[in-house]
Amino acid sequence: MREFVLDGEAPRDPDLLAVVAGAVSPDLAWADGGRTRASRRSWLDTFDWRLYRAGLTLEQAACRGRTELLLTGRDGDLLASETLAAGHEPRWPSLVSALPAGPLRELVEPVAGVRALCPVVRAGSKVTQLRALNDDAKTVARLDIDRMSLTFPARADAPARLTLTPVRGYGAVTDRIGEAILRVPRISAARGSALETALAAAGLRAGDLPGKATSVQLSPSMPAAAALATILTAQLDALEANVPGTIRDIDTEFLHDLRIAVRRTRSAIKLCGRALPAGLASDFRAEFRWLGDLTTPTRDLDVYLLGYARMTAGLVAASPADLCPFHDYLMRSRAAQYRRLAAGLRSARFAQLTTSWRAALEDVRPARKRPAVAQLAAARISAAQRKAVQTGQLISAASPPESLHELRKRCKVLRYLVEMFGSLHDPAQRWQAVRELKALQDCLGAFQDAEVQRAEIRAFAGQLLADRSVPAETLLAMGEIAAGLAVAQREARREFDGRFADFASAASQARLAALTRTDGLTRTAGA
C-alpha cells in the first residue's frame, strides 16, 4: 500500500488518471470502483497525545449506519477494531472504560491510563475508488481518493489523500503505477498518517502540547527578564490549555497539569522574580497563591480516589464492601469541592488574573542586557542545590516528618529550576544530572503522600463519626487503610537514607554542578 497527497491546484481525476495510465502501459485503464463512500471520522487521543506518542492511532468511523473503532500501529497496520452497537456509541471525551471490552480496549488502556480519550480531529470524508485494469479488464490495483473536510478543531479542507493498494499477485504493476503517480505535478508521497494530514490542514501538529517545558527555547545570552517572560508565558499557555478540561471535569490530569503550571509559575516568581521589572512579581504572587489554594482540595480527593482501588485491594481483615460508605463520602466531598473549583475558574477574578498576567508578561522589555539568563540559571540552580543538600544533611532518625517535607520542597525547587532552564542544557546531560534527584523525590513523595493521607483519613473518620452516617465496619476498614499507609510510610522512611546518600554523593552533585557552568552551555542552546 502506498499513500500520496494531492496538493492545491491538482489535476482533476480524469486528467490525473490519464497521465498515470499513459505512463504505465498503453493497456492500463481505469474503471469506477463503485459508489462514493461518505463517512464521518473522528480521531481520538488523550490531551497529552499518549496514543500518538506510543505509535497508535485510534479512529472512530461512521459509514452507512455502521460505526467502527479502528486502532492502527505506526505503519498503519490495523491492530484491532470494534463495531459499536447503534445508539451506543460513546460520547467523547470519555475515559477508556467507555470503549467496549475487547482486544482494542486492552491495547489502549495501558497507554491512556487515567486520561480520557478526546476527539482531536473530526472530519467528513468522501472516498472515491478507482480500479486499475489490465488488458483482460482484470483489477490489478485500487486507488482510493479521500477528500476530507474538517469540522474540528477548525473548518478546513485537507489535501486529498490517495491510497494505492495492490491486488495480490500484481505488486510489480502496482509499483509502476505508484512511480507514475509520483511524476504527476503536485502529487507527493504522504509523509504522515491521515490524522497528520488532517491536523496540518488545521495548522496543527500531532503531539503538540501548549506550554511543554521542552518547547521553550532559550538562548544563553538572552536577558534574564526576557527569558523569564518567555518561560512564564509558556506556563500560562499550559495553565490556560488545561482550564476547559478541568471545568468540564474530563479527567483528573487536566487539574493536575493546571496545578503544575501554577506551581512552576509560583516557583519562578519566588526564585527569579527579582529579575523581572520591579513590582511585577509581588503584584501577582498573592493571586497565584489563591489559584493554587483553590485547586488543592479537589486534587487531594482525586489522589485518594485514584488510589482507592489499590487501597482496598490491600485490605486483609476488612472487606472492600465495608468501605463503600467511605467511598460515597469521598465522591460527595469531591463533587462539592469540584463545584467550588469550577466556579473559581469561571470567576472574573481568575479571568482578570490570566489576562493581566499575560499583558504584563508581554510588556516585559528588559532595559539591561545583564544578567543573561545563563548566569541567572547557574546562580539559582547552584543555590537550590546547596540548600537541598544542607536540608537533607540535617535529617536524622529522630527528625519529624516535617523535616522530610521541607527537603521535598527544596528538591522540587531544584527540579523546577533545572526544567525551567532546560533548553540551556544538553538533554542527555540534564537527564543524567537529575537521575538521583528524581529517585529521592519519588521516595519523599511516597513518604509525604502517606503522611497527608493518614492525617486526612483521621479527619474523614472524625467527620463521618460526627455525621453518625457510617457503620462501625467502615471505620474499622478505614483504620486498616491508615495502618497500611503507616507501613508504606515507614518503608519510604527506611529507603530515604540510601536515596539521599546517592543524591548527595560527589558524583551526583558534580553532574548537577555541571549544569551551572556557563562555559559548558550547549551550542544548540545558543541557536
Place this chain on the structure above:
Amino acid sequence: MKIFATYNIKGGVGKTATAVNLGYLAARDGHRVLLWDLDPQGAASYLFRIKPRVKGGGRALIKGTKSIDSAIKGTDFDGLDLLPADFTYRNLDLLLDAAKRPARRLAALLAPLKDEYDAVFLDCPPSISLLSESVLHAADLLLVPLIPTTLSVRTLDQLTEFIGGFNGHRPDVLAFFSMIDRRKRLHTQIATELPAQRPDFAATMIPALSVIEQMSVRRAPVTAFSPRSEAARQYGHLWQEARERAGLTG
C-alpha cells in the same frame, strides 16, 4: 480451514461453476477464500480474468521449489483469491507419482495456508487419477455435481465405495443435481425422488439456465453479476447446505 472440492469423473457437469459461485459466496459471507484451479483448461482462471500461468508450472508447486503462497492472485472480489491453472497441470499425475506419499501431497501443500484462509475450493479436472485421489484425501467435503441420469448415480456410488476404502481421513460427500432440464421427465423424476432417499444428496438443485452460461461472457460468478437471479438463489441454498455440512462457522 475447510477444504471443499468440486469433483466428478465426467466433464461439463458444472464443477467449475459450482466452485466459482460457492467461492464467491463464501467470501461474501466474510470468509477468507482460496480457489485452486487444478484444471489445465483454466476455466475458473478465465472466469476471474486471471492468466492461467504459474511460474515454474505444476512441477515447482508439487516439488515445493515454489511456494503456493507466491503463486496466488487476488480476484476482483474482496476475500477471494485464486491459485491459477497452468497448462503443465496436465502432467500433475506424473509429478505426483514422483513425489513422496502422492495421495497426501495436496493436503501437505495446503497445510501452511491454514491460518491464512478459512475455506479452500479445489476445482478438479474431470478424471479419475492420482490427482483425484490426492484431492479426495485433502478435502473435507466433496461437492459432486450430477446430471440426473441413472448412470450418474451409479458413478456416485462407485466414488463413495472408493472413498470408503480410505484409511484415516475420509471426506464427507455432498452430491447435488446440476444442469437440470425441467422439460425432461427423467431429470424431474430422478431429481425429485433421490434426494429424499439418500443422505449424501443436497436438497438444492441447480437448474440449467442461460444466465449460468453467461458467466463465460461476463467473466464473473453469476452470484456476483446477477445476484437476484434464480441461479444465484440456488447457489445460495447450495452454499448454505455445504457450509453447514462442512461445519464452517462464522
